[in-house]
Amino acid sequence: MAERKKFDKAFKEQIVEKILAGEATASLMAKEIGVHYSTVRDWVIAYEKDGSSAFPGSGNxxxxxxxxxxxxxxxxxxxxxxxxxxxxxxxxxxxxx
Known part of the structure; x- marks a missing residue:
């Protein structure tokens, strides 16, 4: 089984901000970082809903x-x-x- 990739809060925010600024699409960013499109889409949805508190971090x-x-x-x-x-x-x- 493949090991699950983990990304920190700052990295996720960078990806989402690029998408929201129109610099990239969710599917392009997903391919770039090697995750499924729905993962990146969920980050965008969470960020739009909760802002920077959308990614509290592991265990938080x-x-x-x-x-x-x-x-x-x-x-x-x-x-x-x-x-x-x-x-x-x-x-x-x-x-x-």
Whole structure:
């Protein structure tokens, strides 16, 4: 299996900016760097939607995605605490009779 190519944020921005400036087409740039046309097209779409934050980098999330992850983790912790409190309340109610 061929190794997947990885490109940094600055490189992707350069490619997209060339395309948006009309200096090259997405298919030409895709052939030049050796990736499928749809990859470059997706970079352009993401850049048009999110600007320079479209390519957060490996292991990094966009701020809103990071916030969602944090809130999901917090929700899971609160649900777990709630279950513990329910069990404790049931235990103490049983022992008071």
């Amino acid at each position: 999330l966009k701020p809103e995605d990071d916030e969602i992850r944090r809130l999901r983790r917090e929700l899971a912790n609160l649900k777990e605490e709630n279950e513990i409190l329910k069990k404790a309340a049931a235990y103490f109610a049983k022992n008071q009779k």
